[in-house]
Amino acid sequence: MSAPLLAVTDLVTEFATRDGALRAVDGASFSVAPGEVLGLVGESGSGKSVTGFSILGLIDPPGRIASGSIRFDGRELVGADDETLRALRGNRIAMIFQDPMMTLNPVLRVDTQMIETVLAHERVSRRAARDRCVDALTRVGIASAGERLEQYPHQFSGGMRQRVAIAIALLNRPALIVADEPTTALDVTVQGQILFEMQALVREAGTALIWITHDLAVIAGLADRIAVMYAGRIVEQGPVAAVLDSPLHPYTRGLLDSVPANNAPGRPLRQIPGMTPSLARLPSGCAFRSRCGQAGPDCAAPVPLAARTDGREVRCVRPLAAGAGA
Amino acid sequence: MHAPADRPEGPLAAADEPVPPVESPWRRFAAQFAASRLALVGLVLLIAILLLALFAPVIAPQNPYDLGKLDLMDARLPPGSDAMAGDLHYVLGTDGQGRDMVSAILYGLRVSLMVGVVSGVIALSLGGALGIVAAYRGGRFEQILMRIVDIQLGFPAILVALVLIATLGKGVDKVIVALVTVQWAYYARTARSAALVERNKEYMEAARGLGLSPLRIVLKHLLPNALPPLIVVGTVQVAHAIALEATLSFLGLGLPTTEPSLGLLIANGYEFLLSGKYWISVYPGVALLFTILAINLVGDQLRDVLNPRLSK
Amino acid sequence: MLVYILRRLAQTVLVLAVTSALVFAGIFMVGDPVEMLVNPQADQIERDRARTALGLDKPMLVQYGLFVKNALSGDLGTSFVYGRPAIDVIVERMPATLELAVLAMVISIVVGIPLGLYAGLKPDSPISKAIMAGSIVGFSLPTFWVGLLLIMLFAVQLGWLPSTGRGPSVDVLGLELSILHWEGLRHALLPAFNLALFKLSLIIRLTRAQVRENVLLDYIKFARAKGLARGRVLGVHLLKNIMIPLVTVIGLELGSVIAFAIVTESIFAWPGMGKLVIDSIFQLDRPVVVAYLMITVAMFIVINLVVDVLYSVLDPRVRLAAAKV
Numbered sequence: 019m020s021a022p023l024l025a026v027t028d029l030v031t032e033f034a035t036r037d038g039a040l041r042a043v044d045g046a047s048f049s050v051a052p053g054e055v056l057g058l059v060g061e062s063g064s065g066k067s068v069t070g071f072s073i074l075g076l077i078d079p080p081g082r083i084a085s086g087s088i089r090f091d092g093r094e095l096v097g098a099d100d101e102t103l104r105a106l107r108g109n110r111i112a113m114i115f116q117d118p119m120m121t122l123n124p125v126l127r128v129d130t131q132m133i134e135t136v137l138a139h140e141r142v143s144r145r146a147a148r149d150r151c152v153d154a155l156t157r158v159g160i161a162s163a164g165e166r167l168e169q170y171p172h173q174f175s176g177g178m179r180q181r182v183a184i185a186i187a188l189l190n191r192p193a194l195i196v197a198d199e200p201t202t203a204l205d206v207t208v209q210g211q212i213l214f215e216m217q218a219l220v221r222e223a224g225t226a227l228i229w230i231t232h233d234l235a236v237i238a239g240l241a242d243r244i245a246v247m248y249a250g251r252i253v254e255q256g257p258v259a260a261v262l263d264s265p266l267h268p269y270t271r272g273l274l275d276s277v278p279a280n281n282a283p284g285r286p287l288r289q290i291p292g293m294t295p296s297l298a299r300l301p302s303g304c305a306f307r308s309r310c311g312q313a314g315p316d317c318a319a320p321v322p323l324a325a326r327t328d329g330r331e332v333r334c335v336r337p338l339a340a341g342a343g344a
Numbered sequence: 345m346h347a348p349a350d351r352p353e354g355p356l357a358a359a360d361e362p363v364p365p366v367e368s369p370w371r372r373f374a375a376q377f378a379a380s381r382l383a384l385v386g387l388v389l390l391i392a393i394l395l396l397a398l399f400a401p402v403i404a405p406q407n408p409y410d411l412g413k414l415d416l417m418d419a420r421l422p423p424g425s426d427a428m429a430g431d432l433h434y435v436l437g438t439d440g441q442g443r444d445m446v447s448a449i450l451y452g453l454r455v456s457l458m459v460g461v462v463s464g465v466i467a468l469s470l471g472g473a474l475g476i477v478a479a480y481r482g483g484r485f486e487q488i489l490m491r492i493v494d495i496q497l498g499f500p501a502i503l504v505a506l507v508l509i510a511t512l513g514k515g516v517d518k519v520i521v522a523l524v525t526v527q528w529a530y531y532a533r534t535a536r537s538a539a540l541v542e543r544n545k546e547y548m549e550a551a552r553g554l555g556l557s558p559l560r561i562v563l564k565h566l567l568p569n570a571l572p573p574l575i576v577v578g579t580v581q582v583a584h585a586i587a588l589e590a591t592l593s594f595l596g597l598g599l600p601t602t603e604p605s606l607g608l609l610i611a612n613g614y615e616f617l618l619s620g621k622y623w624i625s626v627y628p629g630v631a632l633l634f635t636i637l638a639i640n641l642v643g644d645q646l647r648d649v650l651n652p653r654l655s656k
Numbered sequence: 657m658l659v660y661i662l663r664r665l666a667q668t669v670l671v672l673a674v675t676s677a678l679v680f681a682g683i684f685m686v687g688d689p690v691e692m693l694v695n696p697q698a699d700q701i702e703r704d705r706a707r708t709a710l711g712l713d714k715p716m717l718v719q720y721g722l723f724v725k726n727a728l729s730g731d732l733g734t735s736f737v738y739g740r741p742a743i744d745v746i747v748e749r750m751p752a753t754l755e756l757a758v759l760a761m762v763i764s765i766v767v768g769i770p771l772g773l774y775a776g777l778k779p780d781s782p783i784s785k786a787i788m789a790g791s792i793v794g795f796s797l798p799t800f801w802v803g804l805l806l807i808m809l810f811a812v813q814l815g816w817l818p819s820t821g822r823g824p825s826v827d828v829l830g831l832e833l834s835i836l837h838w839e840g841l842r843h844a845l846l847p848a849f850n851l852a853l854f855k856l857s858l859i860i861r862l863t864r865a866q867v868r869e870n871v872l873l874d875y876i877k878f879a880r881a882k883g884l885a886r887g888r889v890l891g892v893h894l895l896k897n898i899m900i901p902l903v904t905v906i907g908l909e910l911g912s913v914i915a916f917a918i919v920t921e922s923i924f925a926w927p928g929m930g931k932l933v934i935d936s937i938f939q940l941d942r943p944v945v946v947a948y949l950m951i952t953v954a955m956f957i958v959i960n961l962v963v964d965v966l967y968s969v970l971d972p973r974v975r976l977a978a979a980k981v
Contacts, residue, residue, distance in 0.1 A: 074881055100886075108883030115881075120874035125896045125972060134892075135882045170972045186882065382789065495671060498908075498960055500915035503952065510937045510945060587798050591919055594800045595934060610801055614923075617808055618819070626808075629801035637796040644792065 021092070022049035023226050024073070024194055029086035029096075031065075031072045034079075040297040042068040042081070044250035047323060050194065055220065055227045057241035057258065059234060059273070063294050065250040066230045067116075070196045073228075074113050075103040091193065109139040112187035114197040118179035118204075122171035128182060129167040135189050154185040159215060177208035184216060194226045201236065213240060234277055238262060246270050249295065249305035252323060256330030266330065266337040268310050304334070312336055376649045386641025393635050397454045404447035405432060409602070416442050420616065423623050437623040439612060445623060448609055449631045455605040456632065459516065460586035463523035464578060470524065471531025472574055476566050478532070479539030480558065490536070493529045501526040505588055509597045519598050523585045534577045538570035572650045579643025583636045590632055606632045661965070668957045675953050676946070735944045737936070742947035746929055752822055753921065753928030755833050757913045759844055760851035765906060768856045772863025777890070779868065787860060794857030799916065803850045803923040810846060818843050820925040847924040851917060855909055862905055866898040900970050907963035911956040 031043040043065045050056045060066045071077055073088055075095060088095040090111065095103065107113075115121040123131060129151060136147040148167070155163035158181040171179055180200060187195050197216070201209040217240050220227050231237060237244060237258065244261045246254045246269065254267040265271045272290035274280060281287055292309035295301065304321045307313035316335050323333045378384055396403065423437040423445075436445035478486040496504070508522040542548065542565055551561050592598035593607030601608065606628045613624030735742045775784040811819030823840030825832040834840030870876065871894065879889045918930030925931070929948060936944040968974040 076877060076880060104880075104883050104885065106883070107881055113878075113881040115874055115878055117874060121878040123875040123879065123893050123897070125900070125970075126893065127972075134884060134888065138882065138884050138888075172973050183878075382792075498911075498956060499953070500912040500956075502918065503915045503949075506918070506933075506937070507949060583796070590798050591800055595919065595922060597937070607798075607800075610798075610804070614804065617804055618812055620812070622808055625801070625804050629798065629804070632798050632801065633793075633796060636798070637793060640792055640796050 023052045023054075023091060024050040024228075025087075025089045026069075026073070027087045027089075029069065029072060029088060030084040031068050031077055031081060032084045033081040035298075037298045039084075041084075041250050042297065043072060045086070046247070046250070046252050048245045048252055048255060050226050050228060052193065053221075053224045053226055054243065055217075055229060055241045057237035057244045058228055058230045058247060059232065059237055059244060060247035061232055061294055063249075063297070064247040066232075066247050067198050069247070070113065070198045070228065070230050073196055074107055074111060076113075105139070108135050108186075108192075109190045110192050111194045111196065112190070112192040114180075114183050114187050114195065114200045116199040116202055118176055118183055119171075121183060122179060124171055127168060127170055128174075131171075132167070132182075132186055132189065135186055139190055150189060151185070154189050155182070157188070157219065158182070158185045160185070176204050177212065180204060180208075180212060181215075184212075184219070188219060188223065188225070191223065192225060194228070195220070196228045196230070198230045199232070200229075202231070202233070209236070216240075234262070234273055235279065246273070249300055250297065251305060251333060252331070253306065253333045254331065255323075256328075260328070260330060264338075266332040267306075267334050268312060268338065269306050271338055272309075373649065377645055380645045380648075382641055383645030386638045386645070389634060389638035390642055393453065393638060394457070396450060397457050400447075400450040400454050404444075404450045406444040406447040408443045408448045408451055408604075420621055420624070422621070436627050437621075439609070439624045440616065445627055448604065449606070449628050452604055452606040452609050452628060453631055453635065455599065455603050456586050456589060456607070457635065459520060459523065459589050459599070459605065460582050463520045463527065463585050463589075464582040466520070467524045467527035467581065468531050468574060468578055471528035472535040472570065474528070475532040475535025475537075476539045476562060476570055479536045479543050480562055480566060482543075486536070489532065493532050496529045497533070501584065501588060502591065505592060506597070509592060514597065514600060516599055516603065519589060519592065522592075523589060526588065527581045527585060530577055530581055531574060534573050535570045538573050539566040542566050542569045576643060576647045576650055579639055579646060583639040583643065586632070586639075587636055661961070664961050664964070668954070668961070671957060672950065672953060676950055735936075735941055737939050737941045737944070742943040743951075745944060746932065746947055746951055749927060749929045749932055751832055752834070752926060753914060753917050753930055756844060756848055756851060756917055756920070756926060756928060757910065759848040760855065760913055760917075761906065761910055763848060763852040764856040764859050767852075768859030769863050769902070772860040773867060773890075775860065776864040776867025776871070779864075788864070791857040791860040794860075795854050797853060799850060799854060800919050800923055802853060803847070803920060806846050806850055807923070817846050819846075822926055847920045847926050850924075851913060851920045854916075855913060858909070859902075859906070863898065863902065866901060867894065870894055870897055900967065903970060904963050904967050907959060907966065911959045914955065915952065 026049065027047050029043050029046045030041055032039040032041045046065070046069055048056070048058075058066045058069065068077070068081075072083055073090075073095070075098070077083060083096050086096060090106070093102075095106075122128070129148065132151040132154070133144060133147045136142065136150055137144070140147075142150075151167060152163045155166065160166055160178060160181055166174075171182075174182065180203075184200070187197075200216075201212050204212065213236060216227070219225075229237065229240060241258045243256065244254075244258050245252050246261070246267065248269050254261060254265065254270050256266075261270065262274065265274055269290070272288075275288045276290060278287060290309055295305065295308065301308050301318070302320075303318040304310070304313070307317040310317070314336070321333050321335055323331050325331050401407070419438055419440055419442040421434055421438045423435060425434050425437065426432070427434065432444060434444050434446075436449070438444060439448060474489060478489045504526050505522045508525060509518060512518040512521065548561070548565070551565070552558075589598055589605060590607030590610070593605050594611045596611065598607060599605045604612070609628035610625045610632070613621070613626075613628070616622075616624050734740065735745050738745050771787050775787045778784050807819045810817045821843060823834050823843030824837050825834035825840055826836040827833075834844060875897075876889060876893060879893045880886075884893075915930075917926075917928060918934060920926065921928045921930040922934055929952075933945060933948045935941075936948070
């Protein structure tokens with residue numbers, strides 16, 4: 019197995035609040051191989067977005083990376099100085115945000131916002147940079163790229179804006195893209211298109227991709243591997259087909275069961291009982307045990323992420339039997 | 345920090361989370377307000393000033409309006425001097441007519457505060473009522489009112505006040521009229537915006553459909569919503585009103601000399617400034633500064649606390 | 657866009673008309689100018705003659721009608737005190753007021769925006785806290801009182817700057833500007849600074865509020881995620897967004913500064929429009945007061961209009977939407 023492109027080990031990112039330091043990410047470990055697509059799945063509040071921002075080094079006070087390691091291409095990112103991180107962002111690691119309406123600066127032209135990304139990392143002429151932007155826009159499926167470059171973000175539709183964001187991410191041919199729920203804010207029809215196109219683009223360029231989402235259906239067709247997050251911890255990891263067909267963790271099982279498509283028509287929709295606990299009041303040991311159907315007294319002690327022989331990992335003292343289908 | 349372990353297990357492990365104790369909104373408000381030390385200082389200062397003004401007749405060593413008690417021999421004495429005759433000690437010196445500065449300032453504070461607060465309260469009631477009614481009725485009334493408000497707010501306050509004083513003449517009541525005219529538009533606009541938020545909610549249509557009396561709707565729903573922003577605007581406006589009255593008095597267009605406000609006291613001292621008798625102008629100014637500052641400090645924190653957008 | 661401007665101009669005329677009527681009616685009721693101008697020993701016949709000469713014996717509506725007719729041909733009445741057209745008297749003093757106002761605005765912008773930026777970007781630093789505390793004091797200070805203190809400190813005690821009056825001026829394209837002359841500038845510094853203090857505090861607070869609000873927004877995070885240098889993120893992305901509300905407020909404040917110059921001019925004996933108007937009020941020189949109001953109202957409306965147009969030019973969302981109309 020070749021060395022992973024990105025290796026996150028025991029990452030802890032916490033936020034200082036009036037109730038003390040809350041751990042949005044509580045000891046997450048996962049890795050991404052070059053060219054691989056990893057789906058990071060979880061509910062809101064599970065810490066998945068914060069994980070993404072931590073990788074990019076965009077955690078601002080009152081938050082901070084408290085401990086752990088993020089190794090990218092052999093270099094340690096945690097504790098690296100600002101200039102090192104800046105040189106990597108938008109260049110070797112790019113990010114796509116959730117809401118395209120808010121991420122592009124409304125008062126600057128699109129070409130300004132794209133060209134500056136190129137010029138921030140490479141010494142090329144403006145002309146050359148602009149040509150690259152035209153290419154990038156065309157590749158993401160925006161017609162008349164040359165003219166559209168001179169327009170402002172509000173003149174694009176939601177889906178188009180996200181395509182622009184994707185084009186920006188691809189501009190400097192990054193090795194890794196972190197996409198934080200990029201299709202959540204879009205219409206369903208557009209969602210499908212963007213998904214499909216991203217997949218093609220990423221495969222074509224050999225870029226690794228971390229796709230953060232709460233929607234399992236989205237991940238199914240796109241990812242190579244899945245990591246499931248709950249309350250700041252990774253509870254299960256493995257190849258996508260294996261995890262979706264035979265989940266090991268009760269939470270993953272619950273997520274799969276609650277997808278409406280997985281339900282027989284006419285039967286009541288299934289839900290995971292209870293609510294996500296607030297980070298300030300997590301149960302000791304396994305964070306899921308207050309909602310778990312098979313929780314026992316041994317779940318009150320901290321549960322480590324256990325690696326198995328089939329390349330999968332699970333954080334549970336009583337993982338579901340592999341092969342227990344829907 | 346950890347939930348109790350004695351929870352029912354299984355699918356029925358529903359949301360039995362312990363409920364945090366309900367904090368009274370007043371306590372929370374007080375806690376948030378007190379979070380800023382500057383605001384607390386302002387509040388203490390404000391209360392002190394209000395008390396001083398209220399009890400001026402009792403505290404002041406001398407009644408500055410009683411011309412019979414003044415001794416011209418004592419005029420223009422520097423701070424810390426003693427009276428020529430009698431046993432008064434002039435802590436802050438005397439002015440051009442032998443008035444004790446401390447007494448003059450205390451009484452002047454009274455007048456300035458009275459004018460500022462009275463005009464503020466009238467403007468708030470008038471403007472606030474108009475704004476709420478406009479929000480409730482909508483239609484032509486609202487449009488016309490808001491146009492007037494916009495136009496008036498386009499003019500600097502001092503200009504409007506100047507024109508009014510020039511037209512109406514001098515006197516306490518005229519000054520209050522001028523101050524009210526300058527302020528009402530801010531209150532009207534704020535009240536209307538706040539009330540609009542409520543008006544656009546669906547339950548208002550329901551209430552109207554049910555035939556609830558408009559007065560009840562306005563009092564019970566629109567008014568409580570409009571009050572917090574009105575109070576915030578109110579503190580700023582009272583501070584402005586006090587400053588504006590002082591400015592007008594300084595220019596000779598404000599309160600009459602029989603009831604000198606701090607502005608007039610400062611004006612009286614102008615002529616002595618170049619000859620080094622600074623205390624006649626400076627100390628009343630300091631009192632004015634502290635008053636306005638205290639109101640602004642409190643108002644600032646009120647605004648931060650009551651404004652949901654900035655809450656972290 | 658054109659339609660919009662025309663509509664605003666029409667509104668301007670309406671507001672001017674209403675204002676003039678209100679002002680005229682109001683001033684008409686105050687005092688009797690004849691008393692001020694005529695020798696107290698004069699008898700009734702002389703008074704009547706003066707009254708007729710000044711046109712004060714005609715009924716109010718007729719006087720107003722005459723006024724409007726003259727106004728439309730550029731004549732806003734003749735000053736009782738100076739005996740010259742009121743417009744001339746005012747326009748003569750306009751450059752003095754305007755240069756003071758502009759200097760004050762420049763000071764408050766040049767000092768205020770950087771301070772506000774700093775306070776917004778590093779809100780917890782002790783310098784920022786000092787800046788914010790200073791700004792609260794700044795707009796709590798009564799302008800006229802500060803003026804007195806400035807005179808006392810800089811002119812009397814330290815003797816660095818002249819205390820009153822306007823310095824020598826330089827002729828620029830027909831305008832007499834004193835701030836372009838070194839000695840003139842020395843005279844203008846204290847009053848301009850006095851005038852600027854309040855606005856300065858306002859601009860600091862506004863800039864800081866804008867920065868605090870914008871820095872949390874996604875587009876800033878995205879700009880950083882692209883690996884842009886911090887200088888560019890703040891200097892281009894943030895600044896361009898902040899500029900829009902800032903410019904509108906500054907534009908509107910310019911009108912307010914011109915009005916507030918009345919106070920500063922009185923204290924520093926600066927021979928501008930403001931001092932003229934105060935004197936005219938006391939001397940009951942009605943035509944001058946009315947003319948001043950008309951001119952200032954017109955100025956404000958023009959400023960408001962320019963600001964609106966500027967806003968739509970700066971904000972591409974508004975500009976492109978307006979162009980479609």
